[in-house]
Amino acid sequence: MSNKSAFDAVGHESLADAVVDQIETMIVDGILKEGHKLPSERELSDALGVSRPKLREALQTLEQRGLVNVRHGEGTFIAKLTGRAMSPALLALYTRHGRAFYDYLEYRREQEAFACRLAAKRATQSDKTRLTEILDVMVETHKSADTEASRDADLKLHAAVVDASQNTTLIHMMASVYDLTRQGVFYNRAFLRTMDGTGQKLLTQHKDIVDAILAGDPELADAAARTHIDFVEASYRQSEEQHAREERAAKRKQLAT
Incomplete structure (x- = not known):
């Protein structure tokens, strides 16, 4: 990923929720597509301007919603979102x-x-x-x-x-x-x-x-x-x-x- 991040720093009203909302919006808009690997935890927390604990909280919410897969040792990936068009x-x-x-x-x-x-x-x-x-x-x-x-x-x-x-x-x-x-x-x-x-x-x-x-x-x-x-x-x-x-x-x- 280039130095210019696709992610925006979030405000301070509800940091974890703001992170979840931004990533969900990027998925809806087709910016983040299934299989896409998110930046490392350090890179993502820096880009979003949030602490790592808040980032982990947001990623946990996204994982519970079936939107991301956290693979230990590999990273966090956008989950498969479009099912087969046909069986x-x-x-x-x-x-x-x-x-x-x-x-x-x-x-x-x-x-x-x-x-x-x-x-x-x-x-x-x-x-x-x-x-x-x-x-x-x-x-x-x-x-x-x-x-x-x-x-x-x-x-x-x-x-x-x-x-x-x-x-x-x-x-x-x-x-x-x-x-x-x-x-x-x-x-x-x-x-x-x-x-x-x-x-x-x-x-x-x-x-x-x-x-x-x-x-x-x-x-x-x-x-x-x-x-x-x-x-x-x-x-x-x-x-x-x-x-x-x-x-x-x-x-x-x-x-x-």
Whole structure:
């Protein structure tokens, strides 16, 4: 963590309660996310301007509320707050029934277009800097053909756009949706690169999204998000149709021999 802390010194009315309130607010706002490690006890007490006993009292309250996990010898971490969007059984069902994939894309199309519109209106300079930095990483990983790093940057960019929407419900809900993507249940970026040829279309689509947000153009940002998801859907439909044609051709050949 940098020397400039994300935490503010609290007043003296009720120190432990003030610490609890600040950390809860940072969780609601999506600043502190699940799995995030809090600064050390010394760093946090200094940043908040409270004694260590008061800090420990606050952390105990947060732990009792299920918001943090205190791991002795490791530190204090934000607890897992967003449950699975789907149970393991439903995830397996989705993988066996391809039609559900298009419902997933339909949902993402609307939510991400909404997030992009809001981000174009609300993104702060910090949000814009973060988006630009992630896009730079995407450009570099595209050049180096680093598939894993490219996939990671892709997910980070989508999450950063949602963060820039400043809508806390959207931030937490989409975190669960992106977890499905991270698990590889639906969105196979390696497959999309093969449909794309070089991955250049994907990179251009993400650049268009960021450029529209930086320009503060909600309509353009909305359209860029929809174009991206439309490309994903069209690619998968094209693949399915090609697979079906190949199966039919193989059967015709078998019967003709």
